[in-house]
Amino acid sequence: MFARRIYMHLKPNSVAEFTQRVEKDILPLLRKQKGFQDEITFVGQGGAEVFAISLWDKAENAEAYNRGTYPEVTKILATVVEGPAQV
Template sequence: MYALLLLFPLGPGMRSTAEKLGDQFSPVHRTAKGFKNETFLADDSTGEYGSLTLWDSKEDIEAFRQAAAPHLQKVLAGIAKGPPTTRVFEVYQPKP
């Protein structure tokens, strides 16, 4: 399993905007191939928001990123204080 961390700076006090973005992208995540789970993140004091999504494979993440990137760029244009940061991680699950 793999994780995609997406962080984007909106500025302090933009929680409601970030929540609307989460509400908008959640259905997109859920219908994507290989999607497992999502958690949305917020740091209201710094104005950094984002998501952590889990996927079956790196290939599923890359396919999603390519398909969703134009839409993400469009919705962040004019409201983001900088470019989004993305990172992909392999997920380790401890053995019982």
């Protein structure tokens, strides 16, 4: 098993929109990825910080997602994330 972690800063007052985008747009994309097992997302108190862990069968699966689908995910989150995410 391989865990991929990501850290993001959210724009002010965007937790609800972030959560909606994760549930409606991002999780369906992740579930289609080879080797994807699960996603755990933590939103910090005050809603400014997000820490997410995705679980994969192998590191190669997470790397393929990073090269292929992840750029689409960053576009989906562009309106709610401030600055680049730290992977």
